[in-house]
Amino acid sequence: MSFLELNGVCKRFGDHVAVEDINLSVTKGEFISLLGPSGCGKTTTLQMIAGFVDPSAGAICLNGRDLGSVKPSKRGLGIVFQSYALFPHMTAAENIAFGLEMRGVPRAERELRVRDALVMVGLDGYADRHPRRMSGGQQQRVALARALVIKPDVLLLDEPLSNLDAKLREDMQIELRQIQRSIGTTTVLVTHDQTEAMALSDRIVVMSKGRIEQIGTPHETYEKPASAFVSQFLGKTNEFPGEVDRHAASPRLVAGSCHWPAPAGVTGPVTVTVRPEKVGFGGETHNGLKARITNRIFQGNHWLFQCETECGPAIVVRQNTGEAQPTEGENVRLVWRAEDMGVRPRGAGR
Amino acid sequence: MSRNGSLALIFHTVFVIFMVAPIVVVCLVAFTPEGYLSLPTNGFSLRWFRTIADYPEFINAFWVSLWIGAVSSVIALLFAVPAALAIARHQFRGREALSALFLSPLMIPHVVLGIAFLRFFTQTGLSGTFVALLISHVIVVFPFALRLTLAAATGMDRSVEMAAVSLGANSWTLFRRVTLPLILPGVVSGWALAFIQSFDEVTMTVFLAAPGIETLPVRMFLYIQDNIDPLVTSVSASVIVITMLALILLDRFYGLERVLAGHSDRGR
Numbered sequence: 001m002s003f004l005e006l007n008g009v010c011k012r013f014g015d016h017v018a019v020e021d022i023n024l025s026v027t028k029g030e031f032i033s034l035l036g037p038s039g040c041g042k043t044t045t046l047q048m049i050a051g052f053v054d055p056s057a058g059a060i061c062l063n064g065r066d067l068g069s070v071k072p073s074k075r076g077l078g079i080v081f082q083s084y085a086l087f088p089h090m091t092a093a094e095n096i097a098f099g100l101e102m103r104g105v106p107r108a109e110r111e112l113r114v115r116d117a118l119v120m121v122g123l124d125g126y127a128d129r130h131p132r133r134m135s136g137g138q139q140q141r142v143a144l145a146r147a148l149v150i151k152p153d154v155l156l157l158d159e160p161l162s163n164l165d166a167k168l169r170e171d172m173q174i175e176l177r178q179i180q181r182s183i184g185t186t187t188v189l190v191t192h193d194q195t196e197a198m199a200l201s202d203r204i205v206v207m208s209k210g211r212i213e214q215i216g217t218p219h220e221t222y223e224k225p226a227s228a229f230v231s232q233f234l235g236k237t238n239e240f241p242g243e244v245d246r247h248a249a250s251p252r253l254v255a256g257s258c259h260w261p262a263p264a265g266v267t268g269p270v271t272v273t274v275r276p277e278k279v280g281f282g283g284e285t286h287n288g289l290k291a292r293i294t295n296r297i298f299q300g301n302h303w304l305f306q307c308e309t310e311c312g313p314a315i316v317v318r319q320n321t322g323e324a325q326p327t328e329g330e331n332v333r334l335v336w337r338a339e340d341m342g343v344r345p346r347g348a349g350r
Numbered sequence: 351m352s353r354n355g356s357l358a359l360i361f362h363t364v365f366v367i368f369m370v371a372p373i374v375v376v377c378l379v380a381f382t383p384e385g386y387l388s389l390p391t392n393g394f395s396l397r398w399f400r401t402i403a404d405y406p407e408f409i410n411a412f413w414v415s416l417w418i419g420a421v422s423s424v425i426a427l428l429f430a431v432p433a434a435l436a437i438a439r440h441q442f443r444g445r446e447a448l449s450a451l452f453l454s455p456l457m458i459p460h461v462v463l464g465i466a467f468l469r470f471f472t473q474t475g476l477s478g479t480f481v482a483l484l485i486s487h488v489i490v491v492f493p494f495a496l497r498l499t500l501a502a503a504t505g506m507d508r509s510v511e512m513a514a515v516s517l518g519a520n521s522w523t524l525f526r527r528v529t530l531p532l533i534l535p536g537v538v539s540g541w542a543l544a545f546i547q548s549f550d551e552v553t554m555t556v557f558l559a560a561p562g563i564e565t566l567p568v569r570m571f572l573y574i575q576d577n578i579d580p581l582v583t584s585v586s587a588s589v590i591v592i593t594m595l596a597l598i599l600l601d602r603f604y605g606l607e608r609v610l611a612g613h614s615d616r617g618r
Contacts, residue, residue, distance in 0.1 A: 052512055072515045079516045085509040089531045098527075102518030150517060
């Protein structure tokens with residue numbers, strides 16, 4: 001049951017392909033993120049849903065209705081922009097009431113709904129403030145209230161939190177998620193911040209160079225990245241060159257001085273990937289990569305180790321559990337469970 | 351604010367004196383009791399202010415100037431606002447050419463414009479009419495109206511308009527409720543500058559003015575060709591006072607800084 005559907009959507013600006021063949025279906029009430037570096041086509045995709053950019057090919061359907069011929073003003077979508085885009089000459093209440101006015105909602109009901117919206121975003125008492133006399137976070141809330149008060153079919157968020165400082169951004173993430181959960185509006189978020197996408201979304205659409213790299217839950221995309229791009233973009237990852245040797249007595253995967261049973265499906269030179277937090281330190285007898293710790297950085301709740309292994313540089317993250325940790329210059333073995341390891345043919349992906 | 355050094359202070363003082371001195375001299379001469387241009391040494395007299403009343407053509411010319419200035423700058427803005435919005439936000443064939451055309455009156459000496467308009471209006475039979483004067487002034491002040499409106503339109507955050515559209519605003523509502531209020535400071539500044547430009551214009555207008563539709567500068571210009579007496583100084587002093595009053599009122603009710611600098615910050 002898809003609510004918002006993008007079928008083969010493309011956008012070309014002259015020779016430049018901004019978005020290529022996007023297929024995506026969003027179910028009602030879902031929170032979905034378009035995640036990617038700048039220039040990956042995520043904002044263009046959002047603008048096509050909003051109607052400010054016409055797709056070069058493909059169709060966008062909302063609730064079974066083709067949006068192709070529907071003007072942006074008639075789509076009934078709520079949008080929150082990166083710059084908030086509040087009307088600077090109107091008060092918070094007037095800003096929020098604007099969409100209701102356009103819909104011809106009678107004054108009494110309008111005032112009631114504006115008040116409810118202000119309460120929802122925690123800004124009761126700020127009705128008569130002008131945006132320039134509000135902080136970034138407050139402006140953000142007004143923008144959110146303005147978009148939600150019209151009860152939009154879909155809420156579009158274009159990097160809404162990127163202008164806030166780190167602490168406020170975390171608070172707003174939680175709040176945004178709560179508000180979205182409580183009213184159940186289908187939401188599409190555009191962001192380049194992977195932690196934001198993971199914290200908020202039901203599903204993440206990872207985009208690169210105008211294409212979708214992977215669609216999945218935050219957990220899936222992190223743990224089972226579909227491509228090298230996804231694994232590098234979502235968090236940090238260690239990569240080592242390896243080799244799958246199927247000529248040995250029992251087929252095995254070799255990287256440096258350690259080996260594992262060969263995984264199915266690949267053979268020849270491979271790249272082994274493993275997340276820094278999945279790596280542990282083992283003794284000399286363990287099946288692990290030989291490594292020397294070049295840097296040990298304390299980061300409060302965790303330790304960050306930079307290591308030089310026999311297969312190139314690596315980073316290791318250990319929780320600060322109070323246990324003794326290896327020191328700089330110490331020789332260790334980096335160990336991890338076989339199931340935490342990703343293996344792909346070398347040169348593939350990127 | 352950085353503190354000025356003594357050298358800078360002296361320079362600024364000299365500069366201000368240099369700028370203000372002619373105005374002060376004119377205002378002083380206006381109070382002379384003598385029949386010729388002189389600083390009042392034997393006491394002040396309002397004689398030359400009373401004389402203005404004997405020359406109704408000066409008062410008439412003042413009203414003509416006011417009208418021409420007000421109407422031509424408003425008409426110029428009626429064209430400048432759409433033009434500025436189109437130029438600021440759309441890429442279209444001939445955009446640069448159009449922009450250059452709109453600003454071209456700045457590049458042509460007003461004497462040349464005056465002769466060209468005289469010839470044109472004579473051919474079309476409009477010569478010596480209020481309409482002719484108005485058209486010529488609209489064209490001359492247009493670049494000023496356009497420049498400031500354009501600056502405001504270019505600096506505007508487009509996503510504000512997108513937000514309004516997404517909330518259901520149609521084009522007219524969008525313009526009336528969002529776009530115009532946002533560029534209003536630029537529009538008002540453009541209007542003020544255009545008005546001043548029109549009110550001040552003499553080189554071109556002198557070719558187009560006819561008895562009964564002379565602007566004040568033209569009337570004064572013609573007067574000093576034949577007479578050398580302090581009447582023009584008293585007229586000038588009156589205009590200065592009226593201008594100052596207007597500026598004070600403007601400052602009270604709208605804020606002078608916003609008019610002159612086109613600030614978008616609406617201090618309410």
